[in-house]
Amino acid sequence: MNILYIGSGFVGACSAAISAASGHNVLVYDIDEKKIQMLGSGDRDTVESCLFEDGLGDLLVRNKERIEFTIDYGKVEDFLDICDGIFMCLPTPEIGETGESNLNYYFDAAQKLSEGLKKRNNGSQDKYVVIVNKSTVPIDMVNKTQEIMDEAGVKNYGVVSNPEFLVEGKAVEGSLRPDRVVVGAWKEQDFEIMRRMYQRFYDSPTVKYIEVNPKEAAAGKLLANFTLFNKLAICFDVIGRTCETFEGLNYESLRKVLATDPRIGTWGLYDSLYAGGSCFIKDARSLSHQLQTAGQGAALVDGTYLANKRQLEMFIGRAEKEVSFDWTNKKIALIGTAFKRDTNDIRNSASIDIGHFLKEKQVDEVHIYDPAAMDNFKLVFEEGDQFIYHNHEFDAVKDCDVIIIATDWPQFRGLADVIIPESKEKKPLIMDGRRMLQHRYGDLQEAGFDVIAVGSPFIQGKK
Numbered sequence: 001m002n003i004l005y006i007g008s009g010f011v012g013a014c015s016a017a018i019s020a021a022s023g024h025n026v027l028v029y030d031i032d033e034k035k036i037q038m039l040g041s042g043d044r045d046t047v048e049s050c051l052f053e054d055g056l057g058d059l060l061v062r063n064k065e066r067i068e069f070t071i072d073y074g075k076v077e078d079f080l081d082i083c084d085g086i087f088m089c090l091p092t093p094e095i096g097e098t099g100e101s102n103l104n105y106y107f108d109a110a111q112k113l114s115e116g117l118k119k120r121n122n123g124s125q126d127k128y129v130v131i132v133n134k135s136t137v138p139i140d141m142v143n144k145t146q147e148i149m150d151e152a153g154v155k156n157y158g159v160v161s162n163p164e165f166l167v168e169g170k171a172v173e174g175s176l177r178p179d180r181v182v183v184g185a186w187k188e189q190d191f192e193i194m195r196r197m198y199q200r201f202y203d204s205p206t207v208k209y210i211e212v213n214p215k216e217a218a219a220g221k222l223l224a225n226f227t228l229f230n231k232l233a234i235c236f237d238v239i240g241r242t243c244e245t246f247e248g249l250n251y252e253s254l255r256k257v258l259a260t261d262p263r264i265g266t267w268g269l270y271d272s273l274y275a276g277g278s279c280f281i282k283d284a285r286s287l288s289h290q291l292q293t294a295g296q297g298a299a300l301v302d303g304t305y306l307a308n309k310r311q312l313e314m315f316i317g318r319a320e321k322e323v324s325f326d327w328t329n330k331k332i333a334l335i336g337t338a339f340k341r342d343t344n345d346i347r348n349s350a351s352i353d354i355g356h357f358l359k360e361k362q363v364d365e366v367h368i369y370d371p372a373a374m375d376n377f378k379l380v381f382e383e384g385d386q387f388i389y390h391n392h393e394f395d396a397v398k399d400c401d402v403i404i405i406a407t408d409w410p411q412f413r414g415l416a417d418v419i420i421p422e423s424k425e426k427k428p429l430i431m432d433g434r435r436m437l438q439h440r441y442g443d444l445q446e447a448g449f450d451v452i453a454v455g456s457p458f459i460q461g462k463k
């Protein structure tokens with residue numbers, strides 16, 4: 001089948017690659033020229049330096065005959081003559097702190113698309129096409145898409161909602177072997193086209209292929225994300241806080257007690273200083289906004305958002321509260337800038353708020369390391385005298401007053417091996433926002449380091 005992707009970010013690029021690998025002929029359009037060049041380069045390393053997703057580079061290189069990236073709308077218009085499905089993978093960020101989704105990216109793309117669709121097949125519009133919302137959108141978005149198309153005079157089309165459930169960092173693996181595919185449509189004809197596009201999943205005995213209406217599909221995505229976000233908030237704000245408050249409670253031990261109950265499950269049972277990324281926060285805010293606009297209360301949704309938000313403030317505040325730490329003129333190591341491991345995405349990363357806080361506190365130097373996300377971080381905190389970037393976490397921590405661990409890259413678990421022997425004179429305060437060194441807290445304490453960790457009471461170093 002012939003499939004067009006509009007928007008080539010994490011969602012668009014990864015699912016376009018899967019479509020090509022499923023035997024379809026794929027065209028990907030984006031307005032970002034640099035991104036299109038890099039993703040279409042045919043070079044694995046170039047792809048990965050654009051979108052750090054395990055397996056994406058290999059998949060694009062392997063299927064390069066079946067996938068093309070373009071910024072040329074003329075190509076898109078030609079493709080519309082034969083196109084079976086158009087996946088809309090546009091950003092839908094929050095407008096300020098209102099909860100409302102900014103749909104301008106989507107509307108701009110849909111408007112332009114409607115003009116192209118109207119002209120297809122020399123104006124006869126003979127070819128039936130489905131427009132598929134893959135972006136996370138408000139529940140009534142299907143109506144808005146239809147309005148745009150109808151107003152422009154587009155004929156012979158259907159609108160489908162097919163929310164994306166990928167997990168960044170595991171997007172390719174997750175999309176090749178999804179646990180579910182959710183397709184929302186009004187018409188059997190649209191379901192039929194979607195089944196053909198997703199034949200490999202429709203036929204798979206391990207994938208739950210769920211057909212609902214478009215509003216249920218959109219609502220299902222928002223509610224699924226809220227449920228996961230709420231679980232994370234419980235882990236941070238209730239389980240973590242309990243462990244920080246009462247001596248003798250170990251987070252990892254309690255996790256074992258909880259995780260063995262299948263009703264609770266294992267997903268998300270870790271402590272952190274923030275659930276960041278591009279989805280959980282904005283989707284919870286959007287759900288709250290939609291409920292309130294419809295005259296409902298959204299206390300639990302808002303409470304979850306606030307519980308997440310306060311973690312970082314509480315964590316950073318502990319330095320002043322527990323060791324009377326004065327940040328002025330200090331040398332800080334900031335370890336990890338991605339919002340989580342296995343990605344170069346820094347959207348809603350705790351490190352951004354930490355960077356702004358350190359600037360405000362007029363620290364002397366911030367020494368930074370992340371295995372994948374430093375280029376993106378440099379766009380926010382320019383490399384210079386205050387923000388200094390390193391090629392290894394061991395270099396970044398040298399001679400610092402505080403070491404803040406903000407991302408859970410597995411390699412950071414080895415940091416104590418270098419901190420303990422190499423910090424004989426000056427013992428930095430260890431602030432572990434991810435419990436990456438929990439297996440070494442006892443050794444660090446014995447060696448004289450003070451440790452502030454999420455999910456632990458203050459650990460005072462032996463002097």
Ligand SMILES: NC(=O)c1ccc[n+]([C@@H]2O[C@H](COP(=O)([O-])OP(=O)(O)OC[C@H]3O[C@@H](n4cnc5c(N)ncnc54)[C@H](O)[C@@H]3O)[C@@H](O)[C@H]2O)c1
Binds near residue numbers: 030105165166
């Ligand atoms: N990132 C995730 O993990 C994830 C998971 C599930 C769902 N989603 C949802 O999917 C949607 C896309 O997310 P993303 O992370 O891929 O976003 P992204 O910001 O990584 O990518 C969006 C792309 O759209 C392009 N774009 C903007 N306006 C355009 C236009 N008019 N025409 C063509 N291209 C245009 C941008 O240049 C960008 O490359 C959002 O609604 C998001 O909530 C994201």
